[in-house]
Amino acid sequence: MVIMHSLVLLIATALLGAVGIQITDLRVPSVVRNNSGSAALLDCDYTLKPEELAAHSYAGLVVKWYFNSSPSPVYQWIPGQKPQDLGILKGKLDLKHRSSDHGATMYRALYIRNPTTELSGEYKCLVSTFDDEDFMTKKMVVFAPEKKLYVTWWKHDSGVVNITCIAQGVYPEPKMALYLGSKNKDSLKDVVVEVTKEHRCYDISATKVLDGTDVQATTMFVCELRIPEANYMVTRSIVYYPGISHPLSESGADDLHCRRIIVMMILLALVSLSPAVW
Structure with a gap:
């Protein structure tokens, strides 16, 4: 029994250790209002292997965001380098926004300043290392109420x-x-x-x-x-x-309201024309 228990623990440890990068949560607002002056935060939370976190170099780690079916990313961040806004998001992101203080996750999110209707669509977060990758997709609707x-x-x-x-x-x-x-x-x-x-x-x-x-x-x-x-x-x-x-x-x-105003105007006219009656 002891040998069997040890074997189970060994297999479980091996399996857990084999799990590479994994996106645990993709937080994307489902609906935002067009040109409202408020920002939209799209956050991609993920975990790495313990040995990758311990290395502190995060070699091979790349975070990319894609918009709709475009094959080219609209955002890219490699630890140790500045985040890049690309394509339709060029000039529309706060690139100084930090999701955390950890070197492997600090610039993982999109902080869209004042989103407008052309940014309504599917957003895919893709996180990869030399050994593994994971992705998740969610939709954000930027709606414009009637003018x-x-x-x-x-x-x-x-x-x-x-x-x-x-x-x-x-x-x-x-x-x-x-x-x-x-x-x-x-x-x-x-x-x-x-x-x-x-x-x-x-x-x-x-x-x-x-x-x-x-x-x-x-x-x-x-x-x-x-x-x-x-x-x-x-x-x-x-x-x-x-x-x-x-x-x-x-x-x-x-x-x-207009009818009430008309009635009042008629009454005032009558008063001014026939003061003696009143």
């Missing part, structure tokens, strides 16, 4: 009512839906959604044409814009008034 978002309506002379929502400058590709009512929203059917891409951003519109006889009462319409990859959602609403041909403004809240 503009509005919903409006107008009534044609034929009585047909057109409900349209438009969003501009969104990334990545968004989704859009129109709903009837603000509470217990009912999704409108047969909505025509169009998406166009320009300069890495998307514009999207959703249009629904209704027969005027189907909306004879004051009705609220809600537009919902979503960016699924970023878990982002925002809404705009507008109130339809059957007695007029187009809204006074683009949103229900603004519409009500």
Whole structure:
């Protein structure tokens, strides 16, 4: 039994000693906001063989980061040398950032200053020595919320009512839906959604044409814009008034505000014209 136990320990020790470099954790933010002024930290944590750590020279150790399917690295660090920002990350990294004070791991991470949408994609960390290598990949989405978002309506002379929502400058590709009512929203059917891409951003519109006889009462319409990859959602609403041909403004809240202002202006005009009455 003693011999067997010693043999098991010997085999286990040999196997553990045979384990080379190993990435233990790849920390990449899943979602960051475009041009927000905040940095994104992508960290690649790994371990080396005890004898490699004890040598203090870390001969053959190289840390590389790759972006999407490019065969060329966007970052490289060899202990004893300065880290290099390359390709799409050139000039966008804080090369002085240290992940640790250890000579074998201090410049392993990417510290991206103010990431923008072109940096949205797959990041692969590859760590290698003369004897072994390991890699791990994760995705980071850099999303851009809408630059503009509005919903409006107008009534044609034929009585047909057109409900349209438009969003501009969104990334990545968004989704859009129109709903009837603000509470217990009912999704409108047969909505025509169009998406166009320009300069890495998307514009999207959703249009629904209704027969005027189907909306004879004051009705609220809600537009919902979503960016699924970023878990982002925002809404705009507008109130339809059957007695007029187009809204006074683009949103229900603004519409009500404008109506209140008009009423106040009328009252002030009446006061100034007929002071004796008051």
